[in-house]
Amino acid sequence: EAQVTQNPRYLITVTGKKLTVTCSQNMNHEYMSWYRQDPGLGLRQIYYSMNVEVTDKGDVPEGYKVSRKEKRNFPLILESPSPNQTSLYFCASSAEEWDPYGYTFGSGTRLTVV
Amino acid sequence: EDKVVQSPLSLVVHEGDTVTLNCSYEVTNFRSLLWYKQEKKAPTFLFMLTSSGIEKKSGRLSSILDKKELFSILNITATQTGDSAIYLCAVEGYSGGSNYKLTFGKGTLLTVNP
Numbered sequence: 001e002a003q004v005t006q007n008p009r010y011l012i013t014v015t016g017k018k019l020t021v022t023c024s025q026n027m028n029h030e031y032m033s034w035y036r037q038d039p040g041l042g043l044r045q046i047y048y049s050m051n052v053e054v055t056d057k058g059d060v061p062e063g064y065k066v067s068r069k070e071k072r073n074f075p076l077i078l079e080s081p082s083p084n085q086t087s088l089y090f091c092a093s094s095a096e097e098w099d100p101y102g103y104t105f106g107s108g109t110r111l112t113v114v
Numbered sequence: 115e116d117k118v119v120q121s122p123l124s125l126v127v128h129e130g131d132t133v134t135l136n137c138s139y140e141v142t143n144f145r146s147l148l149w150y151k152q153e154k155k156a157p158t159f160l161f162m163l164t165s166s167g168i169e170k171k172s173g174r175l176s177s178i179l180d181k182k183e184l185f186s187i188l189n190i191t192a193t194q195t196g197d198s199a200i201y202l203c204a205v206e207g208y209s210g211g212s213n214y215k216l217t218f219g220k221g222t223l224l225t226v227n228p
């Protein structure tokens with residue numbers, strides 16, 4: 001089944017403790033992206049990647065890092081999480097060429113930083 | 115900066131009603147406009163509208179794109195309680211070279227009461 005897999009689904013952590021949220025897709029998509037969703041603010045893009053070793057900042061990149069060493073994986077790294085990074089995070093992917101099915105989203109990771 | 119504005123932010127109707135959700139946008143180098151439905155988890159793809167496909171229909175849902183006036187509408191006829199969800203509008207624009215990014219509106223929360 002074609003899908004985007006995020007882990008973990010839920011995570012509670014303490015301020016300053018480094019964490020990684022993994023994202024993997026099995027559709028051979030070139031494009032991958034991370035979003036955070038907050039009440040009243042909608043979905044905002046954190047980082048995106050056009051292909052392996054090509055990443056760029058989205059609208060809210062501060063406090064996050066990403067890497068794209070393999071086509072299928074696009075982890076999101078919080079080196080020193082803070083409470084304002086408590087949010088619902090989504091990973092998404094699409095084919096670089098015209099993809100009539102738009103972007104496929106993972107199931108989301110609900111992160112709480114205390 | 116790319117911008118997507120959805121209205122209304124929230125809407126409550128009765129089963130059987132017809133609803134129209136609005137999405138206006140400002141984007142540099144428009145590529146496509148997408149509609150998503152989000153229930154309790156990840157957004158699921160509904161439609162993609164492009165320069166070559168400005169009207170889409172699937173069952174009770176339909177959408178049009180007006181590239182001149184820079185807006186789109188999503189129509190749902192004969193609404194059912196299962197249509198209750200957040201409906202997200204997103205616009206894809208080229209951000210330089212072959213890079214492109216997806217900008218989301220804040221969404222419209224639709225509640226369909228029996």
